[in-house]
Amino acid sequence: MVIVLRPQVSAEQTKQVLTAIQEGGHTGYQAGPSTIVVPKNDVHLEASLASLPQVEQVMAIDSPYPLASRAFKKEDTVIDVRGHIIGGDKVTVMAGPCSVESLDNLLEIAETVKAAGGQFLRGGAFKPRSSPYSFQGHGEEGLKMLAIARDKTGLGIISEVMEPDKVALVSEYVDILQIGARNMQNYPLLREAGKSGKPVMLKRGLSGTVDEWLMAAEYILAQGNPNVILCERGIRTFETATRNTLDLNAVPVVQSLSHLPIIVDPSHGTGKSAFVRPMARAGVAAGASGVIVEIHPTPAKAWSDAAQTLDFDEFRALVDDVERISAALSASRPLVHA
Amino acid sequence: MVIVLRPQVSAEQTKQVLTAIQEGGHTGYQAGPSTIVVPKNDVHLEASLASLPQVEQVMAIDSPYPLASRAFKKEDTVIDVRGHIIGGDKVTVMAGPCSVESLDNLLEIAETVKAAGGQFLRGGAFKPRSSPYSFQGHGEEGLKMLAIARDKTGLGIISEVMEPDKVALVSEYVDILQIGARNMQNYPLLREAGKSGKPVMLKRGLSGTVDEWLMAAEYILAQGNPNVILCERGIRTFETATRNTLDLNAVPVVQSLSHLPIIVDPSHGTGKSAFVRPMARAGVAAGASGVIVEIHPTPAKAWSDAAQTLDFDEFRALVDDVERISAALSASRPLVHA
Amino acid sequence: MVIVLRPQVSAEQTKQVLTAIQEGGHTGYQAGPSTIVVPKNDVHLEASLASLPQVEQVMAIDSPYPLASRAFKKEDTVIDVRGHIIGGDKVTVMAGPCSVESLDNLLEIAETVKAAGGQFLRGGAFKPRSSPYSFQGHGEEGLKMLAIARDKTGLGIISEVMEPDKVALVSEYVDILQIGARNMQNYPLLREAGKSGKPVMLKRGLSGTVDEWLMAAEYILAQGNPNVILCERGIRTFETATRNTLDLNAVPVVQSLSHLPIIVDPSHGTGKSAFVRPMARAGVAAGASGVIVEIHPTPAKAWSDAAQTLDFDEFRALVDDVERISAALSASRPLVHA
Amino acid sequence: MVIVLRPQVSAEQTKQVLTAIQEGGHTGYQAGPSTIVVPKNDVHLEASLASLPQVEQVMAIDSPYPLASRAFKKEDTVIDVRGHIIGGDKVTVMAGPCSVESLDNLLEIAETVKAAGGQFLRGGAFKPRSSPYSFQGHGEEGLKMLAIARDKTGLGIISEVMEPDKVALVSEYVDILQIGARNMQNYPLLREAGKSGKPVMLKRGLSGTVDEWLMAAEYILAQGNPNVILCERGIRTFETATRNTLDLNAVPVVQSLSHLPIIVDPSHGTGKSAFVRPMARAGVAAGASGVIVEIHPTPAKAWSDAAQTLDFDEFRALVDDVERISAALSASRPLVHA
Known part of the structure; x- marks a missing residue:
């Protein structure tokens, strides 16, 4: 209720x-x-x-996630982030390096995102790494570089925050707080992100059901923060041909249950650059409100996630495809969410 | 080798x-x-x-499925089934009831498939059912009805065969033998289907890896039968919001490894009619050579799989969408299979 | 009902x-x-x-598998196979090579099984192999060797049958028909095995839920054959440290739902010989009515499944452990199946 | 290295x-x-x-988790927590309510644990709940009750900590910090727990591979804290007959790779009280160094996890079984970890 x-x-x-x-x-x-x-x-x-x-x-809403449910809000939530729209029929493109490396590298990438027609620059400053001995990100220095890239290009900035204590710091620099797959059920972090008032992109956990994911979103909404974006980035299955299994079924499933926008991340979803473009196309065709992908001028030299990172040509072809599909479906019979 | x-x-x-x-x-x-x-x-x-x-x-091919591999054949396999093409950039539409019910019902469906622009009529005559007490299909009577529908419409016919002994019988009536998900690794059946010389559509098993699936295809190819079509129809994961998890990643993965055509089955892949059209769109956008879906004049009255069956209007909208996407991508930069 | x-x-x-x-x-x-x-x-x-x-x-039984359900039969089904008991509190040991190789090799193994206190000799004559180019078993020759081993040792014989047409042939030689994981839902095969009247050991499919497994057992029972033994042999999960994930939870779950005996196969369940003994112990402690394991005089030279095959010393230690646990729990408070 | x-x-x-x-x-x-x-x-x-x-x-250790590996330390790590031993052949019993409810209730439970022969009292004060609207635990008040129970019984205390900022607070009251499944890869939390110097019990994430789990343990060890206990509590699979799938294979797998003690949690692993005792038996038979279970005087009235909670009689039977198995296997041939 x-x-x-x-x-x-x-x-x-x-x-x-x-x-x-x-x-x-x-x-x-x-x-x-x-x-x-x-x-x-x-x-x-x-x-x-x-x-x-x-x-x-x-x-009288009967749902474990009343605020996230379609019963609470029939129309799609559309979020305006400094003039960049996320949600509804609009297809938003977010791209950038896995980790922020250097300012020059970041600016080169940002200009490419901008020129190709993207709206947001992604880049990790605080990096969750499986090993304690891997590069953990530049921290606040990385955030500063992202802010400079925003000033130069006008792109929106999205970057991950990993702990409640850092929400205030990261919020100073970014336009969207990203909560990663490993932290989908990190409730203190969700609560703090909710309190920040910043738009939050909540990635689905590797073994998160759609219901659990929407309950995690509810933690943010319950703090009075309505600006939640969901991001499907692959679930864990038995298949090893891909790093994860990008679950595009989640796109229409989420849209039937919730008013929140959902975008897809085919870079983490597949883990291999050759599969990123076809799965980005598929994501948009399934009805997603956007894509987020990892790009780099020379993917083989990327500090992390090299295997799944696109070069600039491949990225431009991806944006082109995504726009073609979006245009082709604009006159299609609307999907019924039920 | x-x-x-x-x-x-x-x-x-x-x-x-x-x-x-x-x-x-x-x-x-x-x-x-x-x-x-x-x-x-x-x-x-x-x-x-x-x-x-x-x-x-x-x-000198080093692969567990040499005949199915791209190393053996660089160009896509394209299969001509009585004038209907499967494979390559062509998008083929297969549709029909889960089970063949009555001749009138089947003919009504067949005319609808034909009029909407589909090429193949599907329909189960021998049905693999989880319970021994469920309707097991009309058997040969069902096959006869399918053959009549073919005569009236010119559509190609595809239907499932479940045991080696029935391959000859089913081959008399259908244009494509379907091997179901439960039988992906039924080797005596694969061998017999191979020997029949008929085109064979091999569905991916619920827990079949892409590698195991291609090795299963190899059983058919090794009998000298080159006409194998792969069909992704959902894998088993932890997610219960959908009946299965349609794994569209398999489309570019298969295309990077094999020359065989792959089509997608969003009806079984999702198990819910509301998700069939968006996932059909996504499948074609991912690069699939076609879709196979379950349709019925009154889905709620279908003898089996009612929840995932489309009505005629929804089916026509699906064909329309699929054609839009196919057209939109025809001028796109080719995908690299690697 | x-x-x-x-x-x-x-x-x-x-x-x-x-x-x-x-x-x-x-x-x-x-x-x-x-x-x-x-x-x-x-x-x-x-x-x-x-x-x-x-x-x-x-x-008035309300179950998708009425004959397999506890509602139909409260007491455990106990099967007497030529004097060897399967079911209830008795712990049965089945062992043998993955594939029947040669008569000498088989007899050496059979004597070892017998001497260690085992009751059944397993060995594959018809082998389901992922690749069409792998050794497919000796066929009837293998069955004949198994029959000779029975004559020499008095052990019961269990071997796999893969297609309906071969049920009669295999039944001539073996005491228990084995239906493998890939064929759990091969309904024509289940029906034929049911008609044979022979005891049938039905392995759980890699992605078979307990409910589907019991419905598959129902296919056999529905033919009037009450002698069904279930065998848990590992399910497919995301974990790759083991070949499969032996799901011992299935033991008490099955016992709460069904009167049929359940045994465990830690060889296929783990895929690595070092894990077979601890998991055999665990299986019996969980309440299983027995274990089936792969053994060989020189595992590294086994024609198939070498990595998961025990040598004779390790096998004897396993039987010893299993008997210790069985004895230790005999005076324990009975488990409640609910 | x-x-x-x-x-x-x-x-x-x-x-x-x-x-x-x-x-x-x-x-x-x-x-x-x-x-x-x-x-x-x-x-x-x-x-x-x-x-x-x-x-x-x-x-010269070549491992992604050098400090956790057997290569670094051949002998099992044995941890002495105020006189209570965890690790090696000793079987440790931890039990208590899911959530700390009231002092009287907690003391009644603690006395039962103690009398039955258990060593540790568990109880949640900070509770990770899927819904923001569920009871989130008594917080510090709960910790105080646990400390009182320790003073009265001499049992060791284990309770969960969910965020880096609370590590110091929780450490004041408990003997072992528990890190829950949802936080297995919450790296800031792992680091802080490492710095605390307290023994840490690290639960396996629902989709955590054994390798990822050991890398998570490495985060704690890398802070100079050698006292890490691993806890298998069920992974997420397709099977819905149990809440999770308790993966006992992980016991010998972990023991082959690492010197750290591993205990099992059949309460969360199965989610149903009828399956807790058989799976506790199985866990110890597989070689685990202990069990942790949820108990309550009237399980149906427990504030959380009622379905998987044991009553006192069932708990005493469990301890009895576990001790029987431990004694039975004490003279068994040692397992080889390889």
């Missing part, structure tokens, strides 16, 4: 609603200035809350 | 080659009139065979 | 029951002389059938 | 070694006072370091 309060209710009026919920034997969670979630439905409580003057609407 | 004999070598000359292989300490497997496979490479044997007059070429 | 007929009802009387079922709008499947399965429950039909003189009992 | 320094080398002498490594073109990571890890082997550097007076030994 979600209770929507009237605009500009006072803190006192909100508290009255929370008290009424408690007296009804339930717990209310405030998710932003005008939204209260009550996890369980209760027809009696529903009726009594609906009669309160400060309550605009009581929505 | 694959040895290609000169055209019109005699049985005697072929035997000489097999003897030479044996004397070289290896085993040769004859795969058709002019092809011999030797599982292991051996530079000395290679040289001595190459010098034989009846040998046209010795190919 | 399962209808149990009175002993020695006539064919005519049985037909009357089937007719009554049909008139009640249902289908009855005769599973042996005194058992009829009706897939769906129906209280009205239940009452009317119960009143028939030839009906002993109507069991 | 691991460099072991002589006892009581000075900071200056250690720095000289790190400098020599850097001059040799490598990076050295100090892991405790007398251990330096160099990720890559280099025979020249090896020789030159071995000749330094402050170097006791240079170990």
Whole structure:
């Protein structure tokens, strides 16, 4: 059950609603200035809350992720990040190196993204690495380079944050906070990212079901932060021909369950550069709102993820394909999300 | 290692080659009139065979599925089934009911497939069912109905065969033998299908790796039957939001490893009708040579697989989308298979 | 719903029951002389059938595998194969080479199995191999060697059958028909094995759920053959440290759902000889009715599955461990199957 | 490569070694006072370091987790936690409620654990919950109750920590820090747990391979903290009959690769109380150094994980079984870890 309060209710009026919920034997969670979630439905409580003057609407939503659900919001969430749109029919292209390496390298990549028609520059400054002895990223220095690239190109910036304590720091530099697959269920981190108010791109965990993923998104939404972008980046299966198994089924599944935008990451999803372009095409054809890919002027020399990184020519061909498909489907019969 | 004999070598000359292989300490497997496979490479044997007059070429292929590999045949295999083309850039549409129900119902479906621009009618006569107490198909009666539908519409016919003993019977009626996911590694069946000379569509097993799938195809090819079509229909993963996980990554992976055509089955791959059209679009965008889907005039009344069956309107929208994408990508930079 | 007929009802009387079922709008499947399965429950039909003189009992079982279910039979099924017991608290040891190689080799192994306290000799004569170019087994010659080994040692014989047409042949030589993991859902084969009347060991498929496995067992039981043994031999997961993932959870799960005996195969389950003994111990501790393992006088020289094959010393240590655990748990509080 | 320094080398002498490594073109990571890890082997550097007076030994270990590997330490790591031993042949029993509920409830459970022969009390104070609207644990209040239970019983205390910032707080109260499955690759958390010097129990992630798990353990070891306990608690597979798939194969696999103790958690591994005892038995038979289980006086009323929680009788039967098996195998031929 979600209770929507009237605009500009006072803190006192909100508290009255929370008290009424408690007296009804339930717990209310405030998710932003005008939204209260009550996890369980209760027809009696529903009726009594609906009669309160400060309550605009009581929505009897039966979902483990009420705020993320289509029942809460029918229309697609569309997020405007400094003029760059994510969500709906628009196809957004995010690209950049796996790790931020040097400023020159980053600027060369950023100019290429921009010229090809991309909107966002990605690049890791804090890197989650399987081994403690691998390069862990440039940290704040990397973030500074990303900010310089934004100033020069106007691209939006997205970069990963790995721990609650660093959310404030990373938020100073980036436009979108990325939460990586390993941290999909790092709840303290999700909560802090929610509090930051920044748009958050939440990657699906390697063994995350769609339901668990949407419940993880709910952690962010429940902090009053509506700007969550989901990113499918491959699940773990028995198949070893690809690094992971990019699960494009998740695109229509998520769209049937949730209003949140979903983009796909064929670089991590396949782990091999030869498969990135066809799977980016497939992702957009499945209905995704965008793609995020790893590119580098000389992929073989990339400090990390070399095998799955595209060169510039291949990247431009990818953007071209993605735009062709988007145009071709624009006049198609709309997909029904059900 | 694959040895290609000169055209019109005699049985005697072929035997000489097999003897030479044996004397070289290896085993040769004859795969058709002019092809011999030797599982292991051996530079000395290679040289001595190459010098034989009846040998046209010795190919030093190091693969567990030499005949299925790109090393054996660079160009895509294109199969002509009574004028209907499968393979290469052509997008083939196969559609029909899960089970053949009645002649009237089947003819109505067949006319719809034809009118929408499809090339093949699918329909189960022998049905592999998880329970011994479920409807097991009409058997030969079902095959007869399919043959009537072919006569009326000119569509090609594809239907499943489940045991070696029935290959001859099913071959009498259909244009393509389908081998189902549960039988991907049913070797006696693969061998018999190979011997039949009919085109064979081999579905990927629920837990079949791409390598195992291509080795299964090799069983058919090794009988001298080059007309194998692969069909991705979903693998088994932890995700339960879809019946199976349609693994579109397999499309570019197979195309990098093999010359055989691959089509996708989003009906079984997702198990839910709402996800069939977006995943069909995605399959073609990934580079598949076609789609196979389940359709019915009133899906809710289908005898089996109701939840994943499209109605006619949804099917026509799917064909329309698939053609749009195919057209949009026709001028795109070719994908590199590597 | 399962209808149990009175002993020695006539064919005519049985037909009357089937007719009554049909008139009640249902289908009855005769599973042996005194058992009829009706897939769906129906209280009205239940009452009317119960009143028939030839009906002993109507069991309102709601299960996709009524005959395999505990609801049908509370006590454990115990199978006596020429004096060797399988099922219940008895721990049965089956061992032998992956493939039958030569008679001498087989007899040496058989004597070792016998001396160590084993009851069954396993050995492949018809081998399902991923590649068409691998050794496919000695066929009937292999079966003959197994029969000789039985004559010399008194051990029971178990060997795999791969196609319906070969069931009669293999049944001539073996005491237990083995159906391999790849054929768990090869329904024509299951049906034929059911008709043979021989005990059947049904291995779990690589991606078979316990429910699907029990439904596959139901195919055999539905032919009136009650002697089905289940064998857990590893499922396919993401983990590559072992060849497969031996799923010992399946042991108590199966025992809670079914009365059929279950044994474990740690050789295929792990794929590495160093892990076979600890997992055999674990299997018996989990409650399995036995183990089946691959052994060879010189594992490194085995024609197939060398990496997972035990030498004789390791095998004797395994039997010793298994007996220690069995003895230690004999006085333990019984496990509750629920 | 691991460099072991002589006892009581000075900071200056250690720095000289790190400098020599850097001059040799490598990076050295100090892991405790007398251990330096160099990720890559280099025979020249090896020789030159071995000749330094402050170097006791240079170990040419080629592993992604050198400190966790058997190559670094042949004998099993045995950890003494306030007199309670974990590791080697000793079987340790840890038990307690999923969540700490009330002091009375906790004390009742603790007395039961103690009386049954258990050594550790588990209980969640900070709870990772899939939904933001579920009970998130009592926090520090829960930790205080655990400390009281320790004072009353002498049991060791283990409880989960979820974020780097809370490591110091949780360390004040518990004897072993637990890192949960969702956080197996939460590297900032692993690092902080490493720095704490407390024993750490690292649960395997739902989709963590054994290699990734040992690399995660390496993060802790690399901080100079040698007291890491691994806990297998079920992986995610396609099977839904159990909540997760307890992967007991991991027990011998880990023991072949690493010297770290491994215990098993059949409560989370199966998710159903009826399967906990047989799988605890199996875990110990596979060679695990202990079990951790969830218990409650009235499982149906537990605040979380009710379905997988044992009552006291079932728990006592479990301890009895585990001890029987441990005793039975004590005279068995030792397992070879290879």
